[in-house]
Amino acid sequence: MSPSADGGTVERLAHVALAVREADPVATLLERSLGATRGAEELVDGGRLRLLFLHLGPVTLELLEPKSADHTVARFLEAKGPGIHHLSLEVSDIEAALARCRAAGVRPIDAVPRPGAHGAQVAFLDPKSLFGVLIELCQTPARSA
Amino acid sequence: MSPSADGGTVERLAHVALAVREADPVATLLERSLGATRGAEELVDGGRLRLLFLHLGPVTLELLEPKSADHTVARFLEAKGPGIHHLSLEVSDIEAALARCRAAGVRPIDAVPRPGAHGAQVAFLDPKSLFGVLIELCQTPARSA
Numbered sequence: 001m002s003p004s005a006d007g008g009t010v011e012r013l014a015h016v017a018l019a020v021r022e023a024d025p026v027a028t029l030l031e032r033s034l035g036a037t038r039g040a041e042e043l044v045d046g047g048r049l050r051l052l053f054l055h056l057g058p059v060t061l062e063l064l065e066p067k068s069a070d071h072t073v074a075r076f077l078e079a080k081g082p083g084i085h086h087l088s089l090e091v092s093d094i095e096a097a098l099a100r101c102r103a104a105g106v107r108p109i110d111a112v113p114r115p116g117a118h119g120a121q122v123a124f125l126d127p128k129s130l131f132g133v134l135i136e137l138c139q140t141p142a143r144s145a
Numbered sequence: 146m147s148p149s150a151d152g153g154t155v156e157r158l159a160h161v162a163l164a165v166r167e168a169d170p171v172a173t174l175l176e177r178s179l180g181a182t183r184g185a186e187e188l189v190d191g192g193r194l195r196l197l198f199l200h201l202g203p204v205t206l207e208l209l210e211p212k213s214a215d216h217t218v219a220r221f222l223e224a225k226g227p228g229i230h231h232l233s234l235e236v237s238d239i240e241a242a243l244a245r246c247r248a249a250g251v252r253p254i255d256a257v258p259r260p261g262a263h264g265a266q267v268a269f270l271d272p273k274s275l276f277g278v279l280i281e282l283c284q285t286p287a288r289s290a
Contacts, residue, residue, distance in 0.1 A: 083277035
């Protein structure tokens, strides 16, 4: 990959997030069907969202299980049903990446990066400005290559 | 990653596919906003689907632009609008992977693998049997690691 002049570099796909009603049966099915292994889990957004990480070889899936009906993932499930929710791209410089997005007309949902899972700084991009695709940018303080 | 006893191994994420109405404006926006670079393009399904590959560092996106109103991607766009369509997982042994999926109750859409982009053998899994997530398994004859 070639470093970008002024917007940082996409280093890797941090994860693909799936919106699910209940994470455990999905995890069990992905273990049995595709050989997934369970990773960490975490409650975020003030306990209103449970994250369960699964590993498929080098690919990380993040299961999103809302614990509150007014969480945005609960509303996603209501509107669209379970499925792929977002991509999380790890970037080398999240502030530079957000600046380049803004310059290109892609609007951040998070005006400034906020704490996400695993101690990363994260910012979502508005899918209305990105042809319907929800992308999370993240930067981890001590990333292993 | 640890090899799976009887279902092959997920080697890597081959791509994340996005359903779009027109690939070129999406490609231009992703170039400007996230530093994507254009890769190959291909017409598949008897000319009814255009594929345009984009590279975001090590991450490959596949833009799916239907050329026929009766293509399944056109119907996806009509029902859900543009957005993330499927994940393509490269596996070491697609026949073994399909057998393990079947044993776990995940139904392949393609009973036997068929030719996909880049000369790979591919098979989709029925999202109705996988909590709404559309996954393509693929195996390339000469994969570079």
